[in-house]
Amino acid sequence: MVEPANTANIKPHPYPLLKDELDIVIPTIRNLDFLEMWRPFFQPYHLIIVQDGDPSKIIKVPEGFDYELYNRNDINRILGPKASCISFKDSACRCFGYMVSRKKYIFTIDDDCFVAQDPSGKPVNALEQHIKNILSPSTPHFFNTLYDPFREGADFVRGYPFSMREGVPTAVSHGLWLNIPDYDAPTQLVKPRERNTRYVDAVMTIPKGTLFPMCGMNLTFDRELIGPAMYFGLMGDGQPIGRYDDMWAGWCVKVICDHLGLGVKTGLPYIFHSKASNPFVNLKKEYKGIFWQEDIIPFFQNVSLPKDCTTVQKCYIELSKQVKAKLGEIDPYFNKLSDAMVTWIEAWDDLNPVGASGQVNGKV
Amino acid sequence: MVEPANTANIKPHPYPLLKDELDIVIPTIRNLDFLEMWRPFFQPYHLIIVQDGDPSKIIKVPEGFDYELYNRNDINRILGPKASCISFKDSACRCFGYMVSRKKYIFTIDDDCFVAQDPSGKPVNALEQHIKNILSPSTPHFFNTLYDPFREGADFVRGYPFSMREGVPTAVSHGLWLNIPDYDAPTQLVKPRERNTRYVDAVMTIPKGTLFPMCGMNLTFDRELIGPAMYFGLMGDGQPIGRYDDMWAGWCVKVICDHLGLGVKTGLPYIFHSKASNPFVNLKKEYKGIFWQEDIIPFFQNVSLPKDCTTVQKCYIELSKQVKAKLGEIDPYFNKLSDAMVTWIEAWDDLNPVGASGQVNGKV
Numbered sequence: 001m002v003e004p005a006n007t008a009n010i011k012p013h014p015y016p017l018l019k020d021e022l023d024i025v026i027p028t029i030r031n032l033d034f035l036e037m038w039r040p041f042f043q044p045y046h047l048i049i050v051q052d053g054d055p056s057k058i059i060k061v062p063e064g065f066d067y068e069l070y071n072r073n074d075i076n077r078i079l080g081p082k083a084s085c086i087s088f089k090d091s092a093c094r095c096f097g098y099m100v101s102r103k104k105y106i107f108t109i110d111d112d113c114f115v116a117q118d119p120s121g122k123p124v125n126a127l128e129q130h131i132k133n134i135l136s137p138s139t140p141h142f143f144n145t146l147y148d149p150f151r152e153g154a155d156f157v158r159g160y161p162f163s164m165r166e167g168v169p170t171a172v173s174h175g176l177w178l179n180i181p182d183y184d185a186p187t188q189l190v191k192p193r194e195r196n197t198r199y200v201d202a203v204m205t206i207p208k209g210t211l212f213p214m215c216g217m218n219l220t221f222d223r224e225l226i227g228p229a230m231y232f233g234l235m236g237d238g239q240p241i242g243r244y245d246d247m248w249a250g251w252c253v254k255v256i257c258d259h260l261g262l263g264v265k266t267g268l269p270y271i272f273h274s275k276a277s278n279p280f281v282n283l284k285k286e287y288k289g290i291f292w293q294e295d296i297i298p299f300f301q302n303v304s305l306p307k308d309c310t311t312v313q314k315c316y317i318e319l320s321k322q323v324k325a326k327l328g329e330i331d332p333y334f335n336k337l338s339d340a341m342v343t344w345i346e347a348w349d350d351l352n353p354v355g356a357s358g359q360v361n362g363k364v
Numbered sequence: 365m366v367e368p369a370n371t372a373n374i375k376p377h378p379y380p381l382l383k384d385e386l387d388i389v390i391p392t393i394r395n396l397d398f399l400e401m402w403r404p405f406f407q408p409y410h411l412i413i414v415q416d417g418d419p420s421k422i423i424k425v426p427e428g429f430d431y432e433l434y435n436r437n438d439i440n441r442i443l444g445p446k447a448s449c450i451s452f453k454d455s456a457c458r459c460f461g462y463m464v465s466r467k468k469y470i471f472t473i474d475d476d477c478f479v480a481q482d483p484s485g486k487p488v489n490a491l492e493q494h495i496k497n498i499l500s501p502s503t504p505h506f507f508n509t510l511y512d513p514f515r516e517g518a519d520f521v522r523g524y525p526f527s528m529r530e531g532v533p534t535a536v537s538h539g540l541w542l543n544i545p546d547y548d549a550p551t552q553l554v555k556p557r558e559r560n561t562r563y564v565d566a567v568m569t570i571p572k573g574t575l576f577p578m579c580g581m582n583l584t585f586d587r588e589l590i591g592p593a594m595y596f597g598l599m600g601d602g603q604p605i606g607r608y609d610d611m612w613a614g615w616c617v618k619v620i621c622d623h624l625g626l627g628v629k630t631g632l633p634y635i636f637h638s639k640a641s642n643p644f645v646n647l648k649k650e651y652k653g654i655f656w657q658e659d660i661i662p663f664f665q666n667v668s669l670p671k672d673c674t675t676v677q678k679c680y681i682e683l684s685k686q687v688k689a690k691l692g693e694i695d696p697y698f699n700k701l702s703d704a705m706v707t708w709i710e711a712w713d714d715l716n717p718v719g720a721s722g723q724v725n726g727k728v
Binding site: 119142143144145146147153154155156157158159160161162163164174176181182183184186187191194195196197198199200201202206207208209210211212213214215243244246247250266290293294297 | 483506507508509510511517518519520521522523524525526527528538540545546547548550551555558559560561562563564565566570571572573574575576577578579607608610611614630654657658661
């Protein structure tokens with residue numbers, strides 16, 4: 001049996017990153033009571049809340065948190081016609097928060113995620129572990145059998161080439177979930193009672209050339225290194241598909257990280273995921289994606305970006321062209337998505353002009 | 365603090381594999397007292413002991429074990445001139461045991477490895493876990509963030525393409541080490557007191573296209589699927605290099621598995637590794653390898669096997685040619701190694717004729 005942790009007696013304490021280095025992005029449609037449990041870990045940081053759905057609804061945020069909140073009216077006002085690239089009635093809207101942040105790092109979490117316990121019963125400070133992951137290098141060019149060689153008590157094993165031990169900068173830290181695993185609708189339907197109780201005490205780099213299913217529930221990334229590729233696509237209202245927002249971002253991010261020599265880590269930290277979403281609703285959202293991903297995955301496995309794509313923006317625009325050329329045949333949706341990818345980059349650059357303070361605009 | 369387990373009160377019990385399906389191969393130069401601790405787990409199986417060094421020395425095996433023992437005189441007698449491909453005064457000699465086995469599966473373990481404890485204090489039946497790993501499919505074409513989807517309580521996560529969920533046959537199960545980690549001489553010298561105390565409760569597939577440092581200390585493989593590629597090279601007496609025997613096998617095995625559509629898993633089970641070898645002696649053995657691997661790794665990362673290489677033997681002979689052509693420039697040793705690779709395959713085929721009972725001779 002897995003249970004969330006009790007954090008009532010933990011006081012907010014200093015972090016390896018300062019408030020002006022990291023923002024926490026939370027998409028939501030409801031009062032953010034879940035923040036009470038995260039108070040000791042999140043209160044030292046600034047929150048960017050992206051309110052989805054009805055903008056007239058008032059979202060309550062517990063006292064003591066420093067936050068800014070954007071609803072659909074704000075998004076439309078700030079982006080104008082380019083707001084079309086931000087999904088509505090889908091948590092994909094969270095990527096608007098990535099765009100308006102001015103910090104180097106983003107941590108994003110769903111509002112049904114609570115503090116997990118490690119096997120000793122200690123509450124897991126997910127944010128602290130993400131920061132550790134992202135501040136240490138990745139090793140995408142060769143597999144280390146003892147997992148992340150930069151963790152305390154670990155190192156590179158015999159046979160690991162010395163020239164590769166410097167590693168590469170880490171752009172993404174992908175955390176996992178105890179209790180309700182992140183399953184698709186068919187698996188939810190088949191295994192309604194399955195809970196994830198296995199705490200795997202590992203962080204690892206996903207090797208170069210290997211794609212992975214990136215979940216947006218518990219995720220940290222470096223905006224300066226990869227931000228413009230963290231677009232969560234067109235989902236929800238008016239779109240033929242849902243629940244592929246983070247997957248889409250993950251595929252794009254991974255091929256661009258591989259191209260630019262950046263690393264992606266997965267594993268710790270765990271959050272406690274409280275509630276499975278409705279599998280019937282999910283099936284409706286996923287239905288087309290289940291078919292489409294059979295073509296999308298080979299497409300991304302074979303994407304090749306030209307050498308002159310030296311910034312995330314250039315890579316992403318090139319990717320948008322290839323999406324139109326090669327996935328447009330599957331469904332007209334991909335032409336629309338390709339256009340939205342371009343709009344996203346235009347909007348990103350509008351809000352993040354080159355040379356702006358604290359922002360290197362994705363240049364590597 | 366990590367300690368080995370107490371197995372005194374465990375009775376040998378049935379396994380998912382029968383005695384006629386698996387052999388345990390142990391290279392050694394001393395009495396096999398370490399088997400006492402493994403008795404409940406190993407006694408149901410047959411042991412192939414490969415005695416290294418002075419063949420006149422008598423190796424004692426604890427009572428009750430079913431075994432055959434080969435010393436250097438036996439190897440020379442059985443292989444004749446082809447015995448030149450089997451290393452002397454190096455644990456690389458263990459691969460002779462792979463050749464003379466008639467079983468489908470091989471488990472190989474070093475004689476300084478004891479039974480580990482899991483975090484609950486339960487003795488780890490390493491063999492049982494290896495068997496579970498190798499009897500379930502691998503998933504080399506896409507990364508599953510919840511690790512081996514075939515383990516109890518786990519599955520494929522959202523976004524894992526359904527067409528890839530059948531997986532591929534698993535050819536290799538690579539186990540890990542608590543207490544003394546498998547470090548190279550420089551790391552041993554720099555971190556003499558480092559012990560591995562982290563029990564990571566995970567098994568995972570090493571993705572296609574990714575090389576890994578395969579350690580021969582705690583390893584299981586399917587002879588029928590990959591046996592002829594499990595050659596541990598020319599090490600020890602008369603050779604310029606040591607401690608790269610398992611690494612060499614691992615690089616060859618991985619590129620051939622990738623080519624033939626077979627899987628390699630790593631992670632559980634742990635053994636308790638009791639004693640670090642002498643780092644000064646190790647440095648002498650590794651010295652050239654530390655330089656050479658900087659060229660060898662890119663070579664293996666770029667190896668391409670032609671389509672008509674449809675058996676392990678054909679792949680291995682092709683690889684031997686590429687070794688001579690591309691690594692021969694580094695040092696004449698690689699020409700000798702290339703020739704030994706061919707001799708190994710000839711000897712393998714002599715001892716394992718096609719159509720022999722219980723043997724499909726590497727055909728896939």
